[in-house]
Amino acid sequence: xxxxxxxxxxxxxxxxxxxxxxxxxxxxxxxxxxxxxxxxxxxxxxxxxxxxxxxxxxxxxxxxxxxxxxxxxxxxxxxxxxxxxxxxxxxxxxxxxxxxxxxxxxxxxxxxxxxxxxxxxxxxxxxxxxxxxxxxxxx
Amino acid sequence: xxxxxxxxxxxxxxxxxxxxxxxxxxxxxxxxxxxxxxxxxxxxxxxxxxxxxxxxxxxxxxxxxxxxxxxxxxxxxxxxxxxxxxxxxxxxxxxxxxx
Numbered sequence: 001x002x003x004x005x006x007x008x009x010x011x012x013x014x015x016x017x018x019x020x021x022x023x024x025x026x027x028x029x030x031x032x033x034x035x036x037x038x039x040x041x042x043x044x045x046x047x048x049x050x051x052x053x054x055x056x057x058x059x060x061x062x063x064x065x066x067x068x069x070x071x072x073x074x075x076x077x078x079x080x081x082x083x084x085x086x087x088x089x090x091x092x093x094x095x096x097x098x099x100x101x102x103x104x105x106x107x108x109x110x111x112x113x114x115x116x117x118x119x120x121x122x123x124x125x126x127x128x129x130x131x132x133x134x135x136x137x138x139x
Numbered sequence: 140x141x142x143x144x145x146x147x148x149x150x151x152x153x154x155x156x157x158x159x160x161x162x163x164x165x166x167x168x169x170x171x172x173x174x175x176x177x178x179x180x181x182x183x184x185x186x187x188x189x190x191x192x193x194x195x196x197x198x199x200x201x202x203x204x205x206x207x208x209x210x211x212x213x214x215x216x217x218x219x220x221x222x223x224x225x226x227x228x229x230x231x232x233x234x235x236x237x238x
Contacts, residue, residue, distance in 0.1 A: 012161055012162050013161060013162060015160070015161050016158070016160065016161075016163075018160045019158075019160070032226050034144070034220075034221060035175060037190065037221040038221070039190045040158065040160075040190070040193075041191050041192070041193045041225060042192045044158075044191075044193040044195070045161045045193055045194060047161075048161040048193075048195065088186070093229070095228070095229050095230030097230075098199070098233045098234070099204060099205075100205075102201055102234070104194065104197070104198045104201070107194040107198075107229050108194040108229070110229060111194055111225060111228065111229060114228045115224075115228070117218055
């Protein structure tokens with residue numbers, strides 16, 4: 001199955017561009033629109049996390065996204081050269097607090113974990129490598 | 140994302156088209172905060188044209204809800220199932236007036 005690579009810069013405007021290309025790939029590979037929405041949320045969360053918290057300088061950085069599909073599975077890999085950060089080690093968001101006590105920290109990765117089938121993190125050659133898996137009934 | 144408003148007898152209705160994500164959420168927040176600043180405290184956000192909502196969008200609604208606390212009502216209506224799922228798995232569903 002065809003693999004697709006997308007490279008974006010560490011700017012908010014690039015997130016929407018990447019999400020659009022991810023959805024284009026998913027449509028081409030016959031994944032459902034529902035699956036496309038879930039992955040749009042997941043990529044928005046993961047890329048904004050890298051862009052907002054991953055760098056301790058003001059330089060331009062590249063973030064590499066690799067998309068592939070095998071059988072019913074979609075696999076997305078995000079590689080960045082930011083500071084070492086494993087989002088899966090962050091404390092679980094408390095989703096039962098009342099409105100007045102709600103904090104936003106951790107909600108993004110909570111959404112990714114709940115909406116994806118599997119999320120893996122590895123530190124490889126000074127890069128953060130986050131991989132997500134999502135199965136879908138492809139037509 | 141495109142956002143427009145319509146004044147009705149009891150509320151100001153805000154119609155959103157597209158994604159409420161990292162990039163568009165600040166724009167939506169500023170749009171609705173301007174309505175609140177003009178003295179309109181009953182606001183209905185119509186999600187009919189909303190494709191998906193990420194945590195940046197949830198943060199926007201949390202912020203708007205706090206701005207309107209004790210002053211008026213924030214109603215969120217016409218969410219599709221995927222958008223509702225985002226509110227559900229983050230525990231936001233019971234915190235808002237969703238119609």
